[in-house]
Amino acid sequence: MFLPPRTRLWASLSRSGAPKRFASTKSLKETLQEVIPRKQEQLKKLKAEHSQTVVGDVKVENIIGGMRGIKAMLWEASVLDPNEGIRFHGLSIPDCQKVLPTAPGGKEIIAESMLWLLLTGQVPTEAQTRQLSLELAEKGDLPPFVEKLIDSFPATLHPMTQLGMSVAALNHDSLFQAAYEKGIKKSEYWSHTLEDCINLIARLPALAARIYRNVYKPGTPLPPLNKDLDLIGNYSALLGFGDNHNLTEYLRLYIALHGDHEGGNASAHTAHLVGSTLADPYLSYSAALFALAGPLHGLANQEVLRWQLAMQEELGSDVSHDQIRKYLWKTLNSGQVVPGYGHGVLRNPDPRFLALQQFCDSRPELEQSSIVRLVKKTFEVAPAVLKEHGKTKNPYPNVDATSGCVLYHYGLREFKYYTVIFGVSRALGALTQQVWARALGLPLERPKSLSMDALEKLIK
Numbered sequence: 001m002f003l004p005p006r007t008r009l010w011a012s013l014s015r016s017g018a019p020k021r022f023a024s025t026k027s028l029k030e031t032l033q034e035v036i037p038r039k040q041e042q043l044k045k046l047k048a049e050h051s052q053t054v055v056g057d058v059k060v061e062n063i064i065g066g067m068r069g070i071k072a073m074l075w076e077a078s079v080l081d082p083n084e085g086i087r088f089h090g091l092s093i094p095d096c097q098k099v100l101p102t103a104p105g106g107k108e109i110i111a112e113s114m115l116w117l118l119l120t121g122q123v124p125t126e127a128q129t130r131q132l133s134l135e136l137a138e139k140g141d142l143p144p145f146v147e148k149l150i151d152s153f154p155a156t157l158h159p160m161t162q163l164g165m166s167v168a169a170l171n172h173d174s175l176f177q178a179a180y181e182k183g184i185k186k187s188e189y190w191s192h193t194l195e196d197c198i199n200l201i202a203r204l205p206a207l208a209a210r211i212y213r214n215v216y217k218p219g220t221p222l223p224p225l226n227k228d229l230d231l232i233g234n235y236s237a238l239l240g241f242g243d244n245h246n247l248t249e250y251l252r253l254y255i256a257l258h259g260d261h262e263g264g265n266a267s268a269h270t271a272h273l274v275g276s277t278l279a280d281p282y283l284s285y286s287a288a289l290f291a292l293a294g295p296l297h298g299l300a301n302q303e304v305l306r307w308q309l310a311m312q313e314e315l316g317s318d319v320s321h322d323q324i325r326k327y328l329w330k331t332l333n334s335g336q337v338v339p340g341y342g343h344g345v346l347r348n349p350d351p352r353f354l355a356l357q358q359f360c361d362s363r364p365e366l367e368q369s370s371i372v373r374l375v376k377k378t379f380e381v382a383p384a385v386l387k388e389h390g391k392t393k394n395p396y397p398n399v400d401a402t403s404g405c406v407l408y409h410y411g412l413r414e415f416k417y418y419t420v421i422f423g424v425s426r427a428l429g430a431l432t433q434q435v436w437a438r439a440l441g442l443p444l445e446r447p448k449s450l451s452m453d454a455l456e457k458l459i460k
């Protein structure tokens with residue numbers, strides 16, 4: 001039975017509050033086959049009954065202000081509330097932490113259960129999650145020419161550039177593109193797109209880990225994919241951290257939480273825009289990765305670590321609130337942004353930041369870590385400084401403020417690599433939408449632009 005998200009959450013919690021799973025044995029594709037006709041019907045009804053209903057207005061400030069606040073995209077998997085933060089099909093982060101299956105022996109949400117939720121709007125069973133893990137591990141090997149391509153990159157090429165280029169090269173094997181060339185019907189687009197999306201997600205650990213090894217641990221052999229591990233268990237092992245359970249668990253949580261942040265963020269929006277031309281999922285996601293690689297977006301997590309380490313270098317480890325305050329002012333007065341703070345939509349501390357901080361608070365070794373403590377102390381000071389500075393509409397931390405310090409503490413210290421981990425994650429949401437865009441037959445994205453002269457004419 002298909003239930004609205006909130007009802008489904010309550011239905012998936014037993015009376016004792018412990019998660020209870022539905023006993024479905026359906027595969028991901030079978031589940032989607034069930035869900036898609038209902039969504040198609042919903043869209044048809046919206047079009048028929050409300051095409052002309054006004055849901056917002058556009059001011060000049062929206063046009064010159066990066067389209068902030070304009071409701072202009074359909075995005076199925078998640079919606080962002082400025083104060084509450086993200087909900088995935090209606091489920092908040094704490095809701096997801098209660099009901100989504102974890103890895104055997106683990107406590108954190110895994111990529112597979114988040115992907116299932118994003119794609120279907122349903123909480124998968126333990127068995128469905130394991131089945132998906134196995135499918136991903138079976139499909140995770142790289143084509144030899146892509147391995148060669150990655151190996152040919154100079155180690156000085158930024159890891160995000162390497163990731164974007166290698167994801168684009170995987171389109172050599174795009175099933176959607178091959179089927180399109182044969183001339184398939186529009187109603188068949190989504191199933192080929194789904195195959196591509198699953199194949200791409202499956203290959204991301206091997207791809208991202210190969211980049212890491214080449215750049216930072218040259219000459220160390222990559223282990224084969226382990227069919228008994230989940231996607232991120234394998235990623236951690238490929239990176240060389242497989243026996244670090246704490247880091248593996250952190251990566252699982254990190255990657256589940258960064259998976260989707262509604263549609264307007266720069267990476268997801270880029271994937272959607274490029275995908276709307278019917279470019280295949282590899283090309284669309286490759287483009288998204290280059291948007292993620294900008295310092296106002298995903299690259300901010302690299303910038304946060306660089307900034308916090310520079311602060312530590314200058315002030316020492318045992319730093320006072322007052323010293324941090326002065327350091328923040330120095331950054332602001334030199335005309336730079338404080339990385340990890342502010343947001344295009346959020347107006348409160350990012351619940352992803354809070355969830356990652358909670359992870360830190362639950363582990364004694366992280367509570368003792370000088371970099372983790374510095375990040376926490378910065379949070380205790382920065383909002384007041386940013387409020388006094390008076391520019392940013394949101395003086396609170398976003399997820400990037402804290403995501404890197406835990407990696408750093410656990411030994412993954414090459415912070416130029418951090419956005420690659422974000423890039424492995426964002427595929428979950430961006431590619432989910434690609435499937436939905438094809439299933440719903442969404443059109444080419446093409447908003448209207450205006451010159452300043454044209455705008456002035458319109459105002460008159």
Ligand SMILES: CC(=O)SCCNC(=O)CCNC(=O)[C@H](O)C(C)(C)COP(=O)(O)OP(=O)(O)OC[C@H]1O[C@@H](n2cnc3c(N)ncnc32)[C@H](O)[C@@H]1OP(=O)(O)O
Pocket residue numbers: 068295296297298300332336337338339340341342343344345391392393394398399400
């Ligand atoms: C996963 C993610 O992508 S989360 C975001 C990651 N990015 C960062 O952490 C980088 C630092 N933050 C920022 O640059 C911004 O807050 C952004 C890009 C995230 C959002 O930008 P906007 O929606 O334009 O923010 P906002 O409307 O509050 O900006 C108003 C002014 O405040 C400034 N401002 C915003 N955030 C900050 C900050 N953290 N430090 C200093 N100034 C800031 C803006 O630069 C802008 O200044 P301007 O008028 O001189 O151009």
Ligand SMILES: O=C([O-])CC(=O)C(=O)O
Pocket residue numbers: 258260261264265266267344345398
């Ligand atoms: O929503 C945004 O604009 C940026 C962000 O936090 C994300 O993409 O995760």
